[in-house]
Amino acid sequence: MTQFEKPELVCPAGTPASLRTAVDAGADAVYCGFKGPTNARNFSGLNFTKAELSESVKYAHDRDAIVLAAINSFPTAGRTDLWKNSVDDAVELGLDAVIIADIGMAQYVAREHPDQRLHLSVQAGASSPEAINYYVEQFGVKRVVLPRILTVAEIKRVHDAIDCEIEAFVFGNIGMMAEGRCSLTNYVTGVSTNMDGVCSPASHVEYEPDENENLTTRLGEFAIDCISCGETAGYPTICKGRYDTAIKKNYYAFEEPISLNLTRLLPDLIKAGVTALKIEGRQRSRAYIRSVVSSFREAIDAYAAGDEPDISQLIALTEGGKETEGAFKSKTWR
Ligand code: SF4
Numbered sequence: 660m661t662q663f664e665k666p667e668l669v670c671p672a673g674t675p676a677s678l679r680t681a682v683d684a685g686a687d688a689v690y691c692g693f694k695g696p697t698n699a700r701n702f703s704g705l706n707f708t709k710a711e712l713s714e715s716v717k718y719a720h721d722r723d724a725i726v727l728a729a730i731n732s733f734p735t736a737g738r739t740d741l742w743k744n745s746v747d748d749a750v751e752l753g754l755d756a757v758i759i760a761d762i763g764m765a766q767y768v769a770r771e772h773p774d775q776r777l778h779l780s781v782q783a784g785a786s787s788p789e790a791i792n793y794y795v796e797q798f799g800v801k802r803v804v805l806p807r808i809l810t811v812a813e814i815k816r817v818h819d820a821i822d823c824e825i826e827a828f829v830f831g832n833i834g835m836m837a838e839g840r841c842s843l844t845n846y847v848t849g850v851s852t853n854m855d856g857v858c859s860p861a862s863h864v865e866y867e868p869d870e871n872e873n874l875t876t877r878l879g880e881f882a883i884d885c886i887s888c889g890e891t892a893g894y895p896t897i898c899k900g901r902y903d904t905a906i907k908k909n910y911y912a913f914e915e916p917i918s919l920n921l922t923r924l925l926p927d928l929i930k931a932g933v934t935a936l937k938i939e940g941r942q943r944s945r946a947y948i949r950s951v952v953s954s955f956r957e958a959i960d961a962y963a964a965g966d967e968p969d970i971s972q973l974i975a976l977t978e979g980g981k982e983t984e985g986a987f988k989s990k991t992w993r
Pocket of ligand 1: 852
């Protein structure tokens, strides 16, 4: 096994308690958002008030971890002050970087807070060197979070042609790989992933049992799955529903419930030039965060020392017990 420099382990936190858990489990960096629509995980009960974020930044910094503010949804006309205020608050609180998707907000950060470290969110969907270098040249972006549509070989080619760091997702939910561009939930609920930060809002989810204890899952007016008695199911999203189509009945027409798990590809990713490894899941429980973060901490440390890590625990944490290396290795498209 080749030894390598340790990459930064970037972990999710939906609450102050999760942030402390992630830091204690070995995160180098934790990303989180303010309450409200300014970030792409705007679920009830999640995210931070300004006071909570202030305490959380102190907690992380006292333990040599950094905190990144995800302000990565897209403001609509008349609402931009909310996003600008979030940026101002993040700067005031000493966040180590702000993660931006909207090009106007990138300009706002560059103009009003030129010393603030700026990362380009996966939601910006920048996957070509030309697009990434535009953000670097115009706004001083220091890191791009790459969309999950590139192979490792393509990441290497991007790395060789850009002037900023690369952060890549390595574990967690994987949707239709259309970050910043998915409108399925808008169509069904009127609430937008990209502008309101919510996919499949809980207020629109209904479960309808039948006499055999099967559960039909509805989102808005649409049935998106039917779960048999005893079958395990994740949180319902349209992209992972089962549908009857002209080709086939009752099948995952878009994407199966499955988790991205790139543990085995970590050495290849590092060699390709990835400097930060991102775990998805700000909506996840503290127990999940603790297990995934500590497993990745061990895996990175083992690889860096030239050893083979034990990743069996991570497989148990994947959605539906199923994992994929997605486009990074061998994604097949329908
Ligand atoms: S429907 Fe799926 S791909 Fe679209 S935003 Fe929701 S989780 Fe992502």
